[in-house]
Amino acid sequence: MMDCKKALVEAEGDFEKAIEILRKKGQKVAANRADRESSEGAAIAKVSADNTQGVVISLNCETDFVAKNESFVKLANDLADLALGFDSKDAFLAASFEGMTVADKLTEQTGVIGEKIEIGSFEKLSAPFVGSYIHAGNKIATLVGMSANVAGVAEASKDVAMQAAAMNPVALDEEGVDQSIIDKEIEIAKDLLRQEGKPEAMLDNIAKGKLNRFFKDNTLVNQDFIKDSKLSVAQYVKSVDASLVVTGFKRVALG
Secondary structure, eight states, rough: OHHHHHHHHHTTHHHHHHHHHHHHHHHHHHHHHTSOOOEEEEEEEEEEETTEEEEEEEEEEEEEHTTTHHHHHHHHHHHHHTTTTTTTHHHHSSETTTTTTHHHHHHHHHHHHHHOOEEEOOOOOEEEEEEEEOTTTTEEEEEEEEEEOTHHHHHHHHHHHHHHHOOOSSSSSSGGGGHHHHHHHHHHHHHHHHHHOOOOOGGGHHHHHHHHHHHHHGGGGSSSEEEEEEHHHHHHHHHHOOOOEEEEEEEEOOO
């Protein structure tokens, strides 16, 4: 507030000139704070009115104090609403917002707030039905894509989005796990087996079994469903509708 007041005094009451002064100040502050870590902020997920498109972004700042500020959270939500209309982070940053580009708005806010403010994550998801979940405190936000818009899909998609937030899967299913992760897990398993004195000839088969356990624990559709551990996530989804499957997910976390 003091910065805004000083800018108005400097501009002799000219509102537009005061904004320009703040933006210039923001550029200076942004340059000075470019190497600061902005690991706090707000992660926000938004879904289109027809539930076929979703976006999840993070508006990052330096401190939890700013992240919890009502105006900061409102800005994050307003930016997420705008982000729904764009397919890339670059296009979003170049988009018009409150008479300037999103990128310029972030620079302006850096000057006003005095912290590095930036868009950290930008993730889009399309599906016949997209559901979302934002964890309390805006620290984690997720999107989940479902294969059809059927009865019960809204609740199911929220449940699965909550699962993705809580359990942090590395991929949707086995096929989505990066080969480097698979190779690392196999090597870790073999090293542990060697330490246990298992014969070298047995290592490959035992390691494959441990890899299957890794897939069960770390891929979304194979994980135990958090609301009913007797079911996997895939089984829970099929209990809603026999033809329903999870097609994808996006997860953004802060901190």
